[in-house]
Amino acid sequence: MTDRDTTARRYACFFEKVTPERINEVHALISDDVHFIDPFNDVVGRDSFEKVFHKMYEDVQQPTFKILDLAWSRDLCFMRWDFTCTQKLLGEWGVRGLTELHFDKDAKVCAHYDYWDASRHFYRKLPIVGLMIKWIASRASI
Template identity: 75%
Template sequence: MTDKADLNTAARKYAAFFEQVTLERVKDVHELISDDVHFIDPFNDVKGRANFEKVFDKMYEDVQEPRFKILDLAWSGDLCFMRWDFACKQKTLGNWSFRGISEVHFDKDAKACAHYDYWDASRHFYRKLPVIGAIIRWVAARAAI
């Protein structure tokens, strides 16, 4: 079992990676993640370092000036929760930002082996799209009290 101090150090390095990531520095994550890392967000469900890196490559294709601000790290046993804000510029959405939380699991070597992002893609993405956004807003209004 990995020492709690080692896990905390690993989580802080992992969080710092997100705050400092650039297209040129995406590969820096390799020293922080396991070979078989599992990543899930509202758009992706991928395994492995190469696919994890492709998520970032795609982000840099789709948005300009992406920025993560890590707000908190919290622990439940060996499980780390990372609360963050994301902001960028996007062609269709303009200036775009939202808050999310990540569930990060670490292996025995203090490498991130699973990273699951939770954020409201309906409210913060799909509702803002032309055409489909109008449908989603209508459905949401019908379901609301």
């Protein structure tokens, strides 16, 4: 097992066990200038990365990540996951996604790019916006 394998496994465990009190435990696994992108954020740096988690805990209750798979393609690791939570407007909510992980020379995560369908799994569920997106999708589909 390489250092990157170890980091990827520890990173997956971090997501499955993260709590507001444990967010800073990710420091040992990420670079100072880690780049994080998801459908809502595009931030650089440890502090900004941590702010994404703190914001998540402000916005939702009982957020849970279940890591389903880790798969490698050369130097990239892909992490497939399910996320569930309770949110004021949406109630119980969940999404399946994929994360692309890049590593620096010290085997720390230097980029974390999340891929999931925010239109289908989030925006369509919102009042007013959801109706518009459903209408647009119905016009575009066969």
